[in-house]
Amino acid sequence: MGKIDKVITRYKKEKGGLVPLLQDIMREYGYLPEGTLKRIAQELDIPLSRVYGLATFYRSFSLTPRGKHLISVCLGTACHVRGAPRIVEKLERDLRIKAGETTKNLKFTLETVNCLGACALGPLIVIDGKYYGRLNSTKMDKVLKEYLK
Amino acid sequence: MKLKRPSDLVKARKSIQSRYDPKKTCVTVCCGTGCIASGAHDVAEAFKKEIGKRGLRPRVNLRITGCHGFCEKGPLVVIYPKRTFYQRVKVGDVKEIISQTILKGKIIERLLYVDPVTKKKIIYEDEIPFYKKQRRLIFGNNGRIDPTKIGYYIALNGYTALAKVLYKMSPQQVIDEIKRSGLRGRGGAGFPTGAKWQLCREQKEKPKYIICNADEGDPGAFMDRSLLEGNPHSVLEGMIIGAYAIGAEEGYIYVRNEYPLAIKHLQIALKQAQDWGLVGKNILGTNFSFRIKINKGAGAFVCGEESALIASIEGRIGEPQPRPPFPAESGLWEKPTNINNVKTWANVPLIINKGAKWYSRIGTKTSKGTMIFSLVGKINNTGLVEVPMGISLRKMVYEIGGGIPNGKRFKAVQTGGPSGGCIPASLIDLPVDYEKLTEVGSMMGSGGMVVMDEDTCMVNVAKYFLSFTRDESCGKCTPCREGIKQMYGILDGITRGKGKESDLGLLKELAEIVKDSSLCGLGQTAPNPVLTTLRYFRDEYLTHIRDKRCPAGVCQDLIRYSVIKENCIGCQLCNKVCPTKAISGKKKELQKIDQKKCIKCGACYDACKFEAIGVE
Numbered sequence: 001m002g003k004i005d006k007v008i009t010r011y012k013k014e015k016g017g018l019v020p021l022l023q024d025i026m027r028e029y030g031y032l033p034e035g036t037l038k039r040i041a042q043e044l045d046i047p048l049s050r051v052y053g054l055a056t057f058y059r060s061f062s063l064t065p066r067g068k069h070l071i072s073v074c075l076g077t078a079c080h081v082r083g084a085p086r087i088v089e090k091l092e093r094d095l096r097i098k099a100g101e102t103t104k105n106l107k108f109t110l111e112t113v114n115c116l117g118a119c120a121l122g123p124l125i126v127i128d129g130k131y132y133g134r135l136n137s138t139k140m141d142k143v144l145k146e147y148l149k
Numbered sequence: 150m151k152l153k154r155p156s157d158l159v160k161a162r163k164s165i166q167s168r169y170d171p172k173k174t175c176v177t178v179c180c181g182t183g184c185i186a187s188g189a190h191d192v193a194e195a196f197k198k199e200i201g202k203r204g205l206r207p208r209v210n211l212r213i214t215g216c217h218g219f220c221e222k223g224p225l226v227v228i229y230p231k232r233t234f235y236q237r238v239k240v241g242d243v244k245e246i247i248s249q250t251i252l253k254g255k256i257i258e259r260l261l262y263v264d265p266v267t268k269k270k271i272i273y274e275d276e277i278p279f280y281k282k283q284r285r286l287i288f289g290n291n292g293r294i295d296p297t298k299i300g301y302y303i304a305l306n307g308y309t310a311l312a313k314v315l316y317k318m319s320p321q322q323v324i325d326e327i328k329r330s331g332l333r334g335r336g337g338a339g340f341p342t343g344a345k346w347q348l349c350r351e352q353k354e355k356p357k358y359i360i361c362n363a364d365e366g367d368p369g370a371f372m373d374r375s376l377l378e379g380n381p382h383s384v385l386e387g388m389i390i391g392a393y394a395i396g397a398e399e400g401y402i403y404v405r406n407e408y409p410l411a412i413k414h415l416q417i418a419l420k421q422a423q424d425w426g427l428v429g430k431n432i433l434g435t436n437f438s439f440r441i442k443i444n445k446g447a448g449a450f451v452c453g454e455e456s457a458l459i460a461s462i463e464g465r466i467g468e469p470q471p472r473p474p475f476p477a478e479s480g481l482w483e484k485p486t487n488i489n490n491v492k493t494w495a496n497v498p499l500i501i502n503k504g505a506k507w508y509s510r511i512g513t514k515t516s517k518g519t520m521i522f523s524l525v526g527k528i529n530n531t532g533l534v535e536v537p538m539g540i541s542l543r544k545m546v547y548e549i550g551g552g553i554p555n556g557k558r559f560k561a562v563q564t565g566g567p568s569g570g571c572i573p574a575s576l577i578d579l580p581v582d583y584e585k586l587t588e589v590g591s592m593m594g595s596g597g598m599v600v601m602d603e604d605t606c607m608v609n610v611a612k613y614f615l616s617f618t619r620d621e622s623c624g625k626c627t628p629c630r631e632g633i634k635q636m637y638g639i640l641d642g643i644t645r646g647k648g649k650e651s652d653l654g655l656l657k658e659l660a661e662i663v664k665d666s667s668l669c670g671l672g673q674t675a676p677n678p679v680l681t682t683l684r685y686f687r688d689e690y691l692t693h694i695r696d697k698r699c700p701a702g703v704c705q706d707l708i709r710y711s712v713i714k715e716n717c718i719g720c721q722l723c724n725k726v727c728p729t730k731a732i733s734g735k736k737k738e739l740q741k742i743d744q745k746k747c748i749k750c751g752a753c754y755d756a757c758k759f760e761a762i763g764v765e
Contacts, residue, residue, distance in 0.1 A: 059448030076368035078525035117371030119525035120220035131186035
C-alpha cells in the first residue's frame, strides 16, 4: 500500500479527518498534488470542490511544489513597526520572485507569516526552521549569501 | 502509575518533593521559542556536557524550562537557589559560569542585566524591575517547571484543584465559584466565564464538548503559546475541571500549526496525564471520564472566532456562522459546546485552589485577576508581562517595559491586535481593563500590546492592519470582504500622496458600516485601528494629504533619502549596497543620491555607519 493510501485509510472514517489528512499529505510532499486531491475526493466520496475549497482556504496548504529552502518573513505588528516590509521587498528583489512564490530553480520559496511570536528579535525571518533576528538590509544580505552559495 | 484517589496525589507530591533539595544548585535555561531563536538549545547542551565532564551531576541540576517572559534578553539562564540572573548567554560563556559562579560563587559582571533607567547592574532575578513589578500568578511557574515532566507540576501543587473539585464540590458549586471569582474570557471579548459554563451546563442535549482555543492569531501576541510550551498541565487541569462542571465528555485543543513546540509539549503532557489517571476514564478513581484531543490549525486567522473554529475542527472551511444559536446550544457536531481561551483555562485551577474571594480582590471592579500582555514593538524590555487588571499604561511602558529605546519619543500603544486600536501618548495614565480599553476605542483582545514611537507612521499602521484583515477575511459576508478592501484602497492612496481631504469622511463612514454590519468579530472590529488613528492622529493623516509628507519617514512614496554633508566621509559603503546604482561619488568625497533612480529601499540608510543618510 502506498503512502497516500495509508494516510487516507487512517483518516477515512474519522469525523473531521479531512484537514489532518491534507496536513499529512503536505508534510509528506511539501504540497498537495492535483492527482492526490482527486484520489482523496474519490476515496472519501466527497466532491472535489470541497477538498479544493479547503486546500485553498487555509494558508498552510500549497498547490504548487515548494523550494528547497523555505524563507518565512514575519510580518507581525512588532516586526512591521521595526521595518519588516523592507526585508520582504529586499528578498523579493534579490530572489526575483514575489512573496508566496518559488524560484524557477526550486531553490527558494518565499512566504510571509503573520507572527512567529519572537517579537524581541524583530524584524525576523526563519529559513528552514532556523531563526535570523534583528535584521536590517545589510544583515539580510549576509544571511542570504550563505544560502545562495 | 494511575492515581486512584486524592491521597495518592498527596503521596506522589510528597515523594517528588522529598527527592528535591531546594538548596541544591540548579541551572535553569529558558527554552521558550524566543530564547531558542537566540540559541538557547546550544547553551543548554553546553551546560549538560560541561556538568557531565566535570562530574558535577550529583551537585548541580540542569533544568530546561519554558518561556520566562523576558524575551528581549534571551537566552536566559537563572541559577537557583539564589536566582542569579544571566542574560544573552552564549555557548562560550558556559564554562566560565560553571567554574566561576557555580563553583566559586563569583558573579560574572558582563552577563548581568543593566537597568536601562538607573544604569545599575542587577544580580538576582527577583530584583529586576521587569519581574518585580509584575504579579505572575499564571505565568510564574513557567520558569520553575520542566514542562516535559509532570512531576514538576505536581510538586508545585498541580492537580490539587482537580482533586478538590472531584471529591468535594458538585459541578454547580464549581460554576458558582467561577462566577463569584468574576473571571472573564481572556480571548478577547471578555464574556463572564461562569455564565458561559452555566449556559452550556443547562443544555439537555448530549454529548457535550469543551474546546480550548489556542489559535492565537493576533500578530504580536504569544502568551498562549508560552503557557502551552511552559506549563501545559495548568491548561489541561483547567479544562478537566471545566468539563466536570459542564458535564462534557470530550475536549479539543485547537492549536496554531505555527507553534510546533507547544503542540509537542501538549502531546507529552496529555500522555503523562493519561498515564497518571488524570485524563481519560475514571479520573482519580471517580465516575467522571473525559478525553482530550489535540487539533492542529491549518492557518486561518478567522478560526480564532468560535464558530469558525468549530467548522475547522469538523473539517470544513473556517467560515463563521450567524448566531444564535450559540455554541453553548449548538456547537461542535451541533452539540452543546463551551469554548475558552488558553489563559482562561489556566486561571481555573488557581481560582479553585485559592478561592473566588481571594481572586476577586485582584484587579478592578469589573475586570478581575491578572492579565498576561505581550509587550512588544519599540520598547526596551520586550517580553511577556503578567499584571493585575487596572494597571496604568505608564507603569507598563516605563516601569516594566523600561521605556522606549534610543531615547525616542513614545507615541502610542496598540492593543487588541487587528481588532484593537491605537491609544495615544496623551492617555498614558489609562488604567488597563476591559471597559477602559473599549471606552477609548480599542479592546483587550488577547493581550497584545505593541508600543510605537515617533518613527512609527500611524497611517501606515492603520493600513498594515487593514491589509491583514483584508487577507484574513473569509469572504463570506459582503461588508467585511468588500468594505475592508475599499478602506484599504483609500488608505493606500493617502500613503502614496494621492489622498483627498474628503477621503477621511468616507473612510469613517465605511468603517462604521463594516463595524455594524459584518457577520463575525473579525469584520466588526477590523475598522478599529482606522477609527482610533482617525480619532487621535488626524493631523498625521492631514499631513499626508495636504503636504504629501510622512512625518515619521515611513511611507515610501512620500520620503526621500539624502546624504548628510557634514557626516559623510566618502567611504562609499552606501554606493556599494545600492541595488539600483543610484548613488555616485568618488572615494573620500561626498556621495550623492540620484532621486530618479532611488527606489527608497533603505539599504544605504542601514549600511551607513556614520549616520550620513537622512530621511525626510
